[in-house]
Amino acid sequence: MSDSRWAVVFGGPSPEHEISILTGLQAERVLSGTGAQVTPLYWAATGSWFVVPSGTEAKDYLEGPPPGARPVEVRVGADGGLFVKGRLRSEKLAIDAALSCLHGGVGEGGGFAALFALLGIPATGSSMYASALGMDKLAFGGVMTAAGIPTLPRVALEDDVEPPFVGPYIVKPRFGGSSIGIEIVEDIATARAIGRSSAHLRGGAVVEPFRKDLIDLNISFRTAPVLEVSDLEKPLRRPEGAVYSYDEKYLGGGAGAAAGLSSAPREFPAVVPDAVTERAGELARRVAAVTRLTGVVRVDFLYDEAAEELVVNEVNSVPGAMSLYLWAPRRPAGQVLTDALVEARDARATSAPSGFGSGAALRAAGGIAGKLVGLDGPRL
Incomplete structure (x- = not known):
């Protein structure tokens, strides 16, 4: 049995709150199956945090935190961390690293990464900066263009x-x-x-x-223990569907599809020319290089079948079901998640730039009153 202490974080204030719950419950079971100690952490839509019992089901969250949930206090500071509230005192949670299953909103967009960095808890889901880039479609498209990566x-x-x-x-x-x-x-x-x-x-x-002539293709990359790409998938839209919608992605496969996406209609591996599959892998590796996204990431392409040309559409730094279904032919789910957690746990902290905290700017500043001169607006 592993002595690693992992947390699985899910929920969050986001339109994708429910899908995050499903991803989190799936990930909890996968990691528990490896023998690791797993603490399920639920971030309620209201902003409150809870440790929830192991093995809960989706229906347990219909009214909010499930029965048996224990409130968690988030403390930032010298003795920062997550503390489970008790009757007499609060107990600090011992966590080696946290797996982010937070989809959308502040969770996937960099807020969770910033919070856990302040708490001193290593976490998956990329850095604050990379997460924010992945969530901003305009900025992401600009970076792709600047890097010479084809995109619409x-x-x-x-x-x-x-x-x-x-x-x-x-x-x-x-x-x-x-x-x-x-x-x-x-x-x-x-x-x-x-x-x-x-x-x-x-x-x-x-x-x-x-462009109605373009079709969707998806691939995943992971950055630990080495940069690696998954097989390529072709999601299948309904005949009348114009775009690959939320319902098709998460609900179209019937019961269980939202939990794993493995039942959603798709062609896997995608039946495309070998050159297209190879090109998708190359582009995914380039996206990883220029965005600095880490962990398990999904890259969404648009494919012109007539021209056999691919363009990068979007990136998902915390993909639905952690893209485990894309890795199944190559890597066990437990290995994929554990490798991401180990990567987060062992990542070296960025050192402060030279000169930070030396006091040079403070000594040279003089009185603050002198810096206020001329700031009181125009003289009438």
Whole structure:
């Protein structure tokens, strides 16, 4: 039996809260099956934290934390960490590393990474900076373009700036998952109207050309113990479906599909020319290099079958079901998750830059009053 102490974190304030629960419960069972000590940590939609009993089911979370959940206090500071509240005192949780199963929102977008860095708890799901990049579709597209990685043109949806490409358009939340809040429109005026009315788009939206001739392909990469890519998958849309929707991805396969995605309609491995499979692996490795994303990541492509050309569409730093179904032909699920946790646990902390804390700037500053001169506005 392993003496490693892992935590599995799931839930979080996000539109993908329920899917995160399913991923977390799946991951908990996989890691428990390796003999490791596993602490399930539930981040409620309200923002509260709980240690929950092992082996809970999805239905146990319909009304919030399940029976037997114990409140957790988050402390930042010299004696920071996670503390389980007791009747007389709180007990600090001993955790070697935490597996992030947080989809979307502040959890996947860098907030969780920042919080656990402050708590001194190693965690998967990439750094704060890489996580934020993966969640920002506009920034991610810009990085792909700058790196020379093929991608569709993508611009911010603005009231007074016309896209440099013609419609029809696909409109997506700028900050969010890969399938929630997506709309297809014929003209930019409609895109703007939807952008103002949709709860998913009001926080920012991106526009890109909608091409019905392109199909979806997915691949996963993991960065430990070495950079490696999975087999390539082709998700299958319903015949009338225009895009690979949230329902198709998580609910279309019937009972159990949302928990593992393995029952969702798909072609695996994807039946495409060998050159396309090889190209997908090359592009996934390049995405890993330029984004610095770590752990287990999924890269989503759009594929032009006629031209046999691939473009990178999006990246998921915490993919649904941790992409374990993509790794199944190559690696056991327990190994995939354990390797990611060991990578997080053993990652070297970035040292402070030279000169940090030397006091040179403070000694040279003089009085603060002198730095306020001229800041009181124009003289009338």
